[in-house]
Amino acid sequence: MSAKLAAWSAIALVSIVLAGCDNGKEGQLQGWVEAELVFVSADEQGRVETLKVREGDRVKQGDVLFTVDEDLQKADVVVKKTAVENAQQNFDRAKELLKTQSGTQKTYDDAEAGLRQAKANLAWSETRLTRRNAYSPTGGTIEQVYFRTGETVSAGKPVVALLPPQNLKFRFFAPEPVLPQIKYGETVTVSCDGCDKGLTAKVSFIARSAEFTPPVIYSLDERAKLVFLIEARPDQPDKFRVGQPVTVTLPKEPPKESSK
Numbered sequence: 001m002s003a004k005l006a007a008w009s010a011i012a013l014v015s016i017v018l019a020g021c022d023n024g025k026e027g028q029l030q031g032w033v034e035a036e037l038v039f040v041s042a043d044e045q046g047r048v049e050t051l052k053v054r055e056g057d058r059v060k061q062g063d064v065l066f067t068v069d070e071d072l073q074k075a076d077v078v079v080k081k082t083a084v085e086n087a088q089q090n091f092d093r094a095k096e097l098l099k100t101q102s103g104t105q106k107t108y109d110d111a112e113a114g115l116r117q118a119k120a121n122l123a124w125s126e127t128r129l130t131r132r133n134a135y136s137p138t139g140g141t142i143e144q145v146y147f148r149t150g151e152t153v154s155a156g157k158p159v160v161a162l163l164p165p166q167n168l169k170f171r172f173f174a175p176e177p178v179l180p181q182i183k184y185g186e187t188v189t190v191s192c193d194g195c196d197k198g199l200t201a202k203v204s205f206i207a208r209s210a211e212f213t214p215p216v217i218y219s220l221d222e223r224a225k226l227v228f229l230i231e232a233r234p235d236q237p238d239k240f241r242v243g244q245p246v247t248v249t250l251p252k253e254p255p256k257e258s259s260k
Contacts (some may be wrong), residue, residue, distance in 0.1 A: 027181075027252065029230075031172025033244045037143060038167070039158035042068045043131050051149045053142045053160060063136045066147075066159050073129040080122040087111070087118035140164035143242070168237040170201055172248050173211065176226040181250055182206060188232055189249040192240070199239055201248075205231035 046068035053065050094111035097103025144161040147153045170190060174182055186203045207229040232248065234240055 027250045029172045029174055029178075029248045029250070031170050031230075031246050031248055033240045033242055033246060034169055034171050035143070035163050035242045036167040036169065038137060038140070038162040038164060040065055040134050040137070040160050040162060041156050041158045042134065042153050044068075044128070044155045045153065046070075046132065047152050048147050048149050048159065051145065051147075051159075053145070055142050055145055057142045058140070059136045059142065059162070060139045061136055065134045065136055065142075065162075067134070068132045068153070070129055070132040073125065073132060077122070077125045077129055080118070080125045084115070084118045084122050087115040091115045134159065136162060138162070138164045140167075163242070165237040166233070168234055168240060168242070169204065170232045170234065170246055170248060172230050172232075172246075173227040174230050176210065176228065178250070179206075179228050182230060186251065188251065190232075190234065190246050191249065192244055192246045195246075196239060199234065199236060201232035201234045203230060204233045205229070 048066055049069045050067045051065075052063070052067075053059060059065065091111040091114070094103055094108045098105065098108045140162045142160055143163045145159070146157075146161070147159045153159055182203060184203055184206055187200050188203060190199045190201050191197070210226040210228055230248075240246070
């Protein structure tokens, strides 16, 4: 999460805690849009050779995002291929000697094992070479580029951050008296400045513990101050932006039937 988004989240959380009870009575809760970014990194240290994307670009699964220089990996593949050729020659010689009873079974077994190991080493080196190209694991939008062409990146260090549409979510807080009205999988209405009307989301997470729980015995007034984190997944994620404030409207409860 960026520093800007973290600051907004903190401000939003404070305002929600202060106004949570009133909002809960009206069936409206304040929240914001948050993202679960996918960080794409290089497997090994290297220099970014080509950068195929820019911030804001839309990519599909399998698209090349960036490449890291591969000179050392190519040289390693050549070495491993030579080792396979030598191991193959040793195996062929041991095989012929065994046929003519001039060699031993152990020599043949050792040569066979050496050939298998050399082929495995070659396959590993070829895999390392292939993975110098970083492919998009899923479709989405490039949210952040951390390294540019010519810069050296460490192994496991993210080069780009990708946001799949399904990784957007709303975070909001419900006061303790309102919590029983919210059900997992329930559809809620979401509105925001400039957004289309009638946008919805499904509740995907309800916290089991309260936020900012005061270390005192709860009175009725104090229980009303407790808030619980709720998350919901938008049905149309392309309609929202990360960090955007939203208003979540809970479904109205059906009127209770009066007992006769």
